Amino acid sequence: MKKVQLLKLAHARSGDKGDASNIGLIARKSEYYQILKERVTTGVVKAHFAGLCNGEVERYELPNLHALNFLLHEALAGGGTVSLRNDAQGKTMSTALLRLLIEVPEDTVID
Amino acid sequence: MKTAKTSRSRSEKESIRIASGQGYWGDLPQAPYWQVSKGPIDYLVMDYLAEVTMSILQKQKSRDPKLGYAKDLLPVMEQILPFVVERDIKVITNGGGVNPQACRDAIFEIARNAGVKGLRIGVVLGDDIYGRVDNLFESGVELKNMDTGESLSKVKDHLQSANVYFGAFPIAEALNEGAQIVLTGRATDTGLTLAPMIYEFGWGENDYDKLAAGIVAGHILECGGQSSGGNYMKDWKNVPDLANIGFPIAEAHPNGTVYITKHKGTGGLVSVDTIKEQLLYEIGNPAEYITPEVIADFTSIRLEQAGADRVKVFDVKGRAPTEFFKVSMAYAEGYYAIGTLTYGWPEALEKAQAADRIIRQRLESLGYRYDEFHTEFLGYNSCHGPLSPMPRELNEVVLRVAVRSKDREAVDAFGRQLVPLVLTGPPTVTGFGGGRPKPQDVVAYWPSLIPKSHVKPFVEVSEI
Structure with missing residues (x-):
């Protein structure tokens, strides 16, 4: 196995749903989708966002789109209009997730 | 003198082109003009409302009964009206805010000054329940916070606005009555795009798969340029000519298949990946995308590149809607x-x-x-x-x-x-x-x- 930053395997877009942050994670190549499903679990994401996400993490699968959707509850310091953060709507939570390092098989081809 | 054409009867069109002109209040001001002038479209849809916009508009209306709508809509209408009349384009927007009738009167004034005759404007009303909240609450409608479960009594005395999200069917009704411009209050963003399909193709309340397809198209259009190369993460450096970004256009077919495209010669990019990023934007459970008309299943969506800047969206599934409308209220919190x-x-x-x-x-x-x-x-x-x-x-x-x-x-x-x-x-x-x-x-x-x-x-x- 080798360690790879998620940025190499996926792209993402994030937004707000009240005080929850939604992060759509999309495999850059269809063959990466299985890796994302196996490695980017709710537990991994919850641990990665320690200090930013105070609630539970939900994950949904969209196999047709080779994508996962995450909902990070209590992650926006009160939600878009109440939050005092510069990124009150969590627009950059997408790339915060892509900082994650995950293990992939040695023979995984990465551009 | 220009005379607006009397309404087209619902026709047996093979497809209609619905163009997104604004993704939110404050979006690129020249986009509506580009959409009506740079190529053929049948409908222009513009979203002006965010969750708390209504409270700002409610305050404006309380100070002046002629206000309370998206004022930015007026210069846009002034600019696009000649094209709208000449090319028989229909315009649908939720820019009516908490005062769609005042918005209508202001647009009629613009039309009069431009010498336009025979213009029909429809307004959708009934979404503004700000004045009814106490009565509803006393009659047992709890209106508790759907995220936290808290009782409305916590904030009831500090409310600044309260609006029901209506969907596409009231807009389709206004189109049916010959409106060329439809102004709504708090309609769903997706309903603005679905409405023309209901009207043109005669879709019914039980055509759940088709309604869901229209909702998906609406979700793709509702943030304007964000589906045509704007805020595109995968390969942003290679998106051509963002300065002249073409806003997305949904070419809808009667069977529910929709092609997303943009005007030829414009910048930006419409690809499977730009569409994927937008489909995943601000959604919860993708299998249950709840709207007033239908519950759309985003996991059923299939995408296919169908040419340059052209993506086919198909096989969308939907099921019966819930018994509820969503309500959006705003309250003062210090x-x-x-x-x-x-x-x-x-x-x-x-x-x-x-x-x-x-x-x-x-x-x-x-x-x-x-x-x-x-x-x-x-x-x-x-x-x-x-x-x-x-x-x-x-x-x-x-x-x-x-x-x-x-x-x-x-x-x-x-x-x-x-x-x-x-x-x-x-x-x-x-x-x-x-x-x-x-x-x-x-x-x-x-x-x-x-x-x-x-x-x-x-x-x-x-x-x-």
Whole structure:
């Protein structure tokens, strides 16, 4: 196995749903989708966002789109209009997730 | 003199082209004009409303009964009306805000000045329940917070607006009555795009797969350029000519298949990946995308590149909707202020951190307390917070401090304490040109549900 930053395997877009942050994670190549499903679990994401996400993490699968959707509850310091953060709507939570390092098989081809 | 054509009867068209003109209030002002002038379209849809916009509009209306709609819509209408009339384009927008009738009258005035005759405008009413909340609450409609479960009584006395999200069917009814422009209050963003399909193709309330397909098209269009190359993460450097970005156009077919495209010769990009990013934007459970008309299943969506800047969206599945409309309420929740100061090299971050400690200590000595006191360092951690690695050495950093409190005086005091840091804190500080940060109202959002039986949309169509 080798360690790879998620940025190499996926792209993402994030937004707000009240005080929850939604992060759509999309495999850059269809063959990466299985890796994302196996490695980017709710537990991994919850641990990665320690200090930013105070609630539970939900994950949904969209196999047709080779994508996962995450909902990070209590992650926006009160939600878009109440939050005092510069990124009150969590627009950059997408790339915060892509900082994650995950293990992939040695023979995984990465551009 | 231009005369608007009388309404087309519902025709056996093979497809219709629905163009997105605005993704939110404040979006690119020239986009609607580009959409009506750079190529063929049948419909222009424009979204102007965010969750708390309604409270701002409600305040404006209370000061002047002729206000309360998206005023930015007027210069847009002035600019596009000649094309709209000449090319028989229909315009659908939720820019009516809390006063669609006043918005209509203002647009009629523009039409009169432009010498347009025979223009029919429809308004969708009934979504504004601000004046009915007490009665509804007393009659047992709880309107509790659908995220937290809290009782409305917590905020009922501080409400600033309350609106029901209506969907596409009332808009389709206005089109059916011959409206060329339809102005709504708090209609769903997706309903603006679905409505023309219902009207043109005669889709019924039980055509769930088709309705879901229209909702998916609406979701793709509702943020404007964000599906045609804007904010595109996968390969942003290779998106051509963003300066002239073409906003998305949905070419809808009677069987529910939709092609997303944009005008030829415009910038931006429509690809499977730009569409995927938008489909995943601001959704919860993708199998249950709930709208007034249908529950759309986003996991069923299939995408296929069907040419340059052309993506086929098909096989969308839907099922029967819920018995509820969503309600969006806004309430006052105290005050906030945000201030920034810029610290230069060397030790920029250490200086900014010291300044943060000093202002907190001064405010505490003066006895001020806050519901929240939040500090960030722009250039270091304002995007990713605790996930940001410590940088080696910054050339400069912006200290950004923000406070929130129910006590306006405490927030005002924060503003008085910030700028003095320039002469009484760490050195090499600048960027205080904006002066003292002023207290701003915090408008919080109360999402809720109401049984559909308690509200009824109605449509008013008039002509000049």
